[in-house]
Amino acid sequence: MKLEKILDKLGSIEKNSFIKIIDNIISKKPSSIKEIEKILSSTDKGLKSVDNQNISNIFSLTSEDFLNQIRCEFQEVTSQLDILIDIIIRDGNCIMRQDWFSRLYESEIKNLKIRIKELNNELENEKSELGEERKRDYRIYRSCLSTAYNNDALNNREAKITSDELSIILTLAKELQLSQEEVKLINYSILPIKKVDIHDVINSLKNIGVIFYSKKDNTIYVADEMVRILRKLRQKDVADKFYRRTLKSLKEPILNQIAKKHNIDRKLDYSVKIEEIINSGISFKSLLTTDIYKEGSTLTDKKKHLNELCESSLNINNLKGSTLEEKISSLVEYFENVEKDEKVGISIDGFDKMLTELNTSLPALNKLLKNKFELQDEFVMKADFLLDYNIKPRDILDLIVKTDLSNFIKDNGIKQRGDDIANIMEHYKDAENLYLENYANVAYRDLNLLKENGIAIKESELGLKFEELTKVIFSNLGFNVDEKSKQKLNTNKDMIDILLNLGNNEVIIVECKTSKEKGYNKFSTVSRQLKSYQKLALHNDLRIIKILLIAPEFSDDFVTDCEMDTEMNLSLITASTLLKIVDVFKTSKYQVFPHVLFRDIIINEERILKALNK
Structure with missing residues (x-):
């Protein structure tokens, strides 16, 4: 769930810890301070009075600073933060009720202890499938970690790992090509591991800003944007679902090769083996750099193999980059963009x-x-x-x-x-609903975005398509879109786009305008047009309750000119606002949209949505 949507669900107290952290980052003048100050300039009461959309925008501008702040929390290696973050960044764990999170936490601790025991047995068993070279790597890392943790006790101090020691330990793990899961297992074979009260766990995560907790419904929320930051912290290059998609495109001998290197049972079923590789914490970039290639493969062979994997199995053409590292980074970036994208691919x-x-x-x-x-x-x-x-x-x-x-x-x-x-x-x-979901893109005549969203249409057809979609929207709002009466009224000179028949000779006239330009700014032209329609309707003894103009957006000058006009009862609605209105209307108590809500000069989206939700 997007950060803005989560913030909309919560009260000020539930957002307080997060707001404080962002406020603290802002006070330290981050590199993006100028952009942040532009957002904050609209209010003199600070971040707390900024709307949720702009809080989300500010978080985006401070995400790197936030990441560095959370990274500091890892200095306390006994905090179990790695365990907790590994739970909340998994696909599907961004919304959890407290009891469910408690169950996942208990299960994680239990499984961790079992796997630590198995690892220790593997290290002691001379006949284990774990290669001697890998055993050596594990022992080196474990010995260094043990020294770093226990050397304080030898000097009669509390056992802990300093930041300097930790940076050396992390470098060692990287050079030994240990996965996150391998590191975690060895860490907790040395460090004490015990189950913490779930309320303390939730409070600790809430206080560092990585989760939101609603006491009202006992639910934990982790924003999509936060998951991406935490994934970066845990050196997970892509979400598990994209890792799975890539692994499924590999043949089983390659999966066995990966499993052997990282102490995973090769006898497991194909799909189970894939899940074990994902859960092992093997770096996605490391996998594509070394693990998927046959021994002795040249750099040219590797690049060719990666290109084939992307083009034939993942349907990703023209992978950017000339070096292997650039190509892998390009693939990671592709998956990141797919994840951030709100497009579903179908309606x-x-x-x-x-x-x-x-x-x-x-x-x-x-x-x-x-x-x-x-x-x-x-x-x-x-x-x-x-x-x-x-x-x-x-x-x-x-x-x-x-x-x-x-x-x-x-x-x-x-x-x-x-x-x-x-x-x-x-x-x-589902073409019609896909068009409706792209209503604002049609209004903006954005052919590139429409094409990306799976819609093929000629530019010359966009105006008519916008009108057709607007008719569908008003029908969905319960209005009578009266085509017959419109045809009787229309002349060769004056052609009303949409006529909503309210009964008793009362109508609403709707005009639809598409525009590539930012800020629709042609009031003099459109006002003459609308006044002609008004005369046409009045001449036929119709009472005009309202004239509505739908466009992608309106310039300040256009709104001002509209406010100054005394001859028409005209209201302006942006395409995105109309789409949100019909979306909320579906779950409202109304059968027909109460048109009295169309009373502003420029329709107030927030007021109407609140009225519909009552």
């Missing part, structure tokens, strides 16, 4: 339909999703629910084994030639 309705039909064809999928994403709810196959966890259609399809995917395609009449996942996504695209 929300299409997503819901896909989930319904998946549930019918593959009834075990609900349980698989619950387990893979550690979700608490019993039934999780709902589009809105999954999107709050940033789980998209492609992420779900990646979990399904090929045979089940093929059967689903046959059961639902989906195209069978070509890539299975691409065919499923295309089948559930």
